Amino acid sequence: MKSEDKMNTDYLKEASRIFKLLSNETRLKMLVNLEDKAISVNELSALLDIEQSAVSHQLSILKKHQLVDTNRIGKSIYYRLDDPHILDIVNEAVQHSSHVIRGKKHGE
Template sequence: MSESLKLIHQAKLDEAAKIAKVLANPTRIQILNLLEQDRLNVGELVAALGSEQSTVSHQLQKLRAYQLISQERIGKSVYYELDDPHIVDTLNQLLGHVDHLLLGEDHAGKHLPDCFHVEKE
């Protein structure tokens, strides 16, 4: 093993794993996608997602806890926006990888054997 290899500090690994767990939720990914496009209030998010307000509020709370989104009260409404725009870059990279899996292609566009395909639901 090379002497120059460096490990990631354990505290940093632990926090990265927590954030990955927060992002491992389709509704939260969709909320981040929507907030990348515009600042929205809960009602607008509920309408766009077709979810219950309590569900959306719970997901927003999780995203805020990890400083992925922020909120601002304007009049009687609370608006949400991305607090950490580079997290969207991470999600876009992940979704780009998923595109390859769903198409059964490697990153160069070459068709992969069927054993590497992800079945679409």
């Protein structure tokens, strides 16, 4: 991406929205669980020990911002990452958090 594109106000506003979405620990857990396979709401609810309605609500927010997508199989709807490189952002943030928590400088 060109440097002038990085300063585009619309791009920065959407990036800010994405960071707000990623500031929710439940949503982060959902995205990480969707890394390798599509998962139904019921499965995610069990994995995260969260009410199905809460899982559905959070997934609808992620879908609205094109972070997840759905696929219907029979009566079940399966969620999958719509934009797998979003996990690059999540993984970088987790790695940075590890440095902060351990009190280590980057590269140590």
